[in-house]
Amino acid sequence: MAGTKVALNRSQKLLSQLEKQDREQIQKRIARLGFVPDEVLTMLPLDKRATRARLLVFLEYEEINQACACSHITEIHxxxxxxxxxxxxxxxxxLDEVGLLPAEEIDVYRDLIVTKNPDVTKAFSQLERKWKACLAQV
Structure with missing residues (x-):
């Protein structure tokens, strides 16, 4: 039992160290792009899986745009x-954490997401039903 506890503590320390290094790398990427890391991480916190993934996509787009200006496509596209x-x-x-977005936006996202990626139609339909149910409650 003691050996298991020691291994668990060692694994936890290693995991904490890796998370810290990852957070520092992300903060460096944000700063290198000219943004204030604390402001960006307030809007897109790393502890939430969805916002972390969204932040990484945003950073990728900004790095590509910095390397070769592709101003004909926006980050949301x-x-x-x-x-x-x-x-x-x-x-x-x-929808769950921040609150309800304007009703018109679901149509914009449908056009942007489903038209280019028909394989996510089912997932988007679930989101749309959830969105409309929240609108009905308001």
């Missing part, structure tokens, strides 16, 4: 086209 499941999870997070 990029995110919805290449990472539809991350955007759907993020929209679930916004």
């Amino acid at each position: 990029y995110s919805c086209a290449f990472y539809p499941s991350i955007m759907i999870d993020y929209l679930h997070y916004l």
Whole structure:
């Protein structure tokens, strides 16, 4: 039993160290792009899976845009086209944690996500039903 506890403590310390290193790397990426890390991490906290994934997509887009200016595509178009499941999870997070978004936005997201990625239609339909149920309660 003592050996298991020691191994568990060692694993926990290693995990904490890896999480700290990961957080520092993300903060460096944010700062390198010219953003204030604390402000960005307030809007997209790393402890939430959906916001963490959304932040990483945002950083990827900004790094690509910095390397070669692709101003003809916005970050939201990029995110919805290449990472539809991350955007759907993020929209679930916004609905559950932040609050209800305007009703018109669901149509915009449907056009951006489902038209380019028909394989996520079912997941988006679930989000849409949830969104409309929340609208009905208001």
